[in-house]
Amino acid sequence: MDRFREWKKDRPFIGGLLLVLGGAEILVTMKAPLPVVLHIGIQGLAGYLLPTLMLVVGLLVVFSPAQRLFYSVTGVLLSLGTWLTSNMGGFFVGLLLGVTGSCMTFGWLPDQEPRVSRRERKRKDRQAPAQVA
Secondary structure (H helix, E strand, O other), X not given: OHHHHHHHHOOOHHHHHXXXXXXXXXXXXXXXXXXXOXXXXXXXXXXXXXXHHHHHHHHHHHHOHHHHHHHHHHHHHHHHHHHHHOHHHXXXXXXXXXXXXXXXXXXXXXXXXXXXXXXXXXXXXXXXXXXXX
């Protein structure tokens, strides 16, 4: 379990996972036996292509984090494209998961020191002059 945590720390894991879940949810809604299912194009090819690409991009985010900026922008565009091609983006759920995951991936920064709260900084500033004198 510790090896997995260390591996997960070095990549935008949650963002990629949300992107994969969004693509999977949209694919599931495409197969739903509902009368509101929308199929555009050649037998709804775009409706299956975009969520499949969302799955692939989500996996690439997790397994190749060096290119995360390109993958995150591609993921947002694919997620927004499902609005038109895949039942309003999987009835909004898949679309929101995909956009949220892509935004989290875009904002992820590796090798960053943990933030120090304002209280901690003030406390350190108060203690620093006492130690110098």
